Amino acid sequence: MAPETIIIAPQPGPQTAFLSCPADIVFFGGSAGGGKSYALLLDPVRHYYNPKFGGVIFRRNSVQVRNEGGLWDESMMLYSMLQGHPREASLEWEFPSGARMKFAHLEHEKTVYDWQGSQIPYIGFDELVHFSASQFWYLLSRNRSLSGVPGYIRATCNPDCDSWVRKMVDWWIGPDGYPIKERSGIIRYFIRIEDNIIWGDTREELISKYGASTLPKSFTFIPSSIYDNRILLDKDPSYLANLKALSRVERLRLLEGNWNVRPAAGMYFQRTWFKMVDALPAGWIQEVRMWDRAATCPSESNSDPDWTAGLRLLKYPNGTFAIADVRRMRDTPLQIERYISNTAGFDGGNTSVVLEQDPGSSGVADAGNYVRLLAGYDVRVRKPTKDKETRARPVSAQAEAGNIMCLKAPWNEEFFNELENFPEGKHDDQVDVLSGAFNEMSQALSILDVL
Numbered sequence: 001m002a003p004e005t006i007i008i009a010p011q012p013g014p015q016t017a018f019l020s021c022p023a024d025i026v027f028f029g030g031s032a033g034g035g036k037s038y039a040l041l042l043d044p045v046r047h048y049y050n051p052k053f054g055g056v057i058f059r060r061n062s063v064q065v066r067n068e069g070g071l072w073d074e075s076m077m078l079y080s081m082l083q084g085h086p087r088e089a090s091l092e093w094e095f096p097s098g099a100r101m102k103f104a105h106l107e108h109e110k111t112v113y114d115w116q117g118s119q120i121p122y123i124g125f126d127e128l129v130h131f132s133a134s135q136f137w138y139l140l141s142r143n144r145s146l147s148g149v150p151g152y153i154r155a156t157c158n159p160d161c162d163s164w165v166r167k168m169v170d171w172w173i174g175p176d177g178y179p180i181k182e183r184s185g186i187i188r189y190f191i192r193i194e195d196n197i198i199w200g201d202t203r204e205e206l207i208s209k210y211g212a213s214t215l216p217k218s219f220t221f222i223p224s225s226i227y228d229n230r231i232l233l234d235k236d237p238s239y240l241a242n243l244k245a246l247s248r249v250e251r252l253r254l255l256e257g258n259w260n261v262r263p264a265a266g267m268y269f270q271r272t273w274f275k276m277v278d279a280l281p282a283g284w285i286q287e288v289r290m291w292d293r294a295a296t297c298p299s300e301s302n303s304d305p306d307w308t309a310g311l312r313l314l315k316y317p318n319g320t321f322a323i324a325d326v327r328r329m330r331d332t333p334l335q336i337e338r339y340i341s342n343t344a345g346f347d348g349g350n351t352s353v354v355l356e357q358d359p360g361s362s363g364v365a366d367a368g369n370y371v372r373l374l375a376g377y378d379v380r381v382r383k384p385t386k387d388k389e390t391r392a393r394p395v396s397a398q399a400e401a402g403n404i405m406c407l408k409a410p411w412n413e414e415f416f417n418e419l420e421n422f423p424e425g426k427h428d429d430q431v432d433v434l435s436g437a438f439n440e441m442s443q444a445l446s447i448l449d450v451l
Contacts, residue, residue, distance in 0.1 A: 006081055008045065011231060014184070014224035015039050018154070023187045023218040025140075027128065027169060029157040030179055031257035033232055033239055034224030036156035037071060037126055041078055043154050044101055044122045048082050051098035052147035055122030056115075058139075060130040062105040065091060071103055071126060106131060112138045121145035125155035133164040137192075159259040166259055171199065172221040177260025179223035189216040225257055247396035249389075263389055268396045269419035269431075275405040276412075280322050284314040287324075287351045290437035291340060292429050293358075295333040304426065308336050310343055311433035312351060315441050321398065323406040326415050326430060337373060344377050352378040354440050356432070382440065389423055392431055395438035 010016045018028045018039050029036045047053040059065045084093040091103040112135050120142050143151035157165050172183045189200045200206040206216045243255040252261040289312045296305035312325040357367045367381040422431045
């Protein structure tokens with residue numbers, strides 16, 4: 001029986017356009033799940049027979065390269081079919097011809113200088129918005145070749161309105177933040193003069209204006225989305241559901257590919273998303289009281305300090321949640337201790353008490369003091385590892401889906417005012433305890449960690 005023939009090829013659509021584009025620099029992406037990283041791995045395969053060819057694909061840190069299902073795992077499936085030999089310690093592949101592909105990180109700004117003197121025919125950036133502009137432009141100087149293959153750069157990216165990448169792709173993006181379909185893959189040209197990027201529709205346009213010594217680079221942007229990745233949709237249709245379950249901000253970015261959206265008041269929470277109830281249904285299976293502590297009283301120098309806030313959240317067997325109580329106060333450290341202790345007594349022993357640990361050794365000691373103070377209760381201490389907006393996304397998505405009810409109470413107005421003003425409002429203590437209680441209870445991990 002003849003051996004099975006394996007065909008390695010891009011999917012029709014944006015992936016094919018990306019791999020066939022002759023531009024010096026191509027940015028590919030615009031939303032999650034569009035087959036970007038695989039295309040980045042596939043692009044240099046056309047040169048694997050060339051003994052002088054080599055390439056490097058960068059992620060911002062080495063953990064991202066080695067993550068489950070990340071670049072290295074994907075390369076194991078693809079490059080092994082070409083008889084490539086992997087060296088996992090150095091994250092490098094060598095093919096029978098002598099051609100090489102390597103994976104590397106640029107963890108720190110100065111890591112780029114590790115590549116000083118290098119000649120790299122193919123440079124790839126996976127998730128370019130994670131890199132600084134100076135890192136990109138420095139490595140452009142390393143993009144040279146003696147292999148017979150002119151140096152070229154390919155990069156993948158998800159939308160980020162505050163990234164330098166957004167400015168690079170501006171011509172390809174409409175005023176509404178969405179890619180202009182008719183401009184996808186159209187090649188333009190640029191030069192840099194004193195760090196300013198000057199664009200032209202043709203190479204000749206720039207040369208005629210800035211002189212014969214001008215050496216324009218060709219560039220284009222090709223957007224893609226999960227709907228272009230039929231293989232992923234067929235193999236894992238639940239991934240689309242995952243993207244649809246994101247918070248509104250992240251859904252607009254990662255599913256719909258909007259380059260203009262940024263967190264704004266009302267984007268994370270709206271009071272109409274919460275079902276208001278006069279009494280909480282019985283039958284909850286878990287309850288958590290999350291505390292975010294502050295120990296500052298209003299004064300002449302600070303008339304509006306942060307609050308100590310505590311929120312009690314209930315979870316039901318059907319996966320819904322209820323906000324049962326929110327308490328706030330501003331007082332001295334001693335009074336804050338008494339307040340938290342009294343609240344634990346009011347909630348009862350079935351409610352787990354979770355305290356956010358402040359940074360530094362004093363935060364450790366302070367957390368230890370509260371654990372002793374609340375002896376007899378289920379007390380947990382958590383140190384935040386992500387920014388406030390990232391921590392808020394899972395509970396924001398659940399709220400928008402209508403999965404969180406809220407008990408009608410006098411504290412509702414201040415609570416919802418703060419939620420709706422997040423992240424632009426002055427205070428976010430109640431947002432923090434809602435996020436903290438939900439993440440503690442559900443062990444929810446943001447889908448952004450694996451995109």
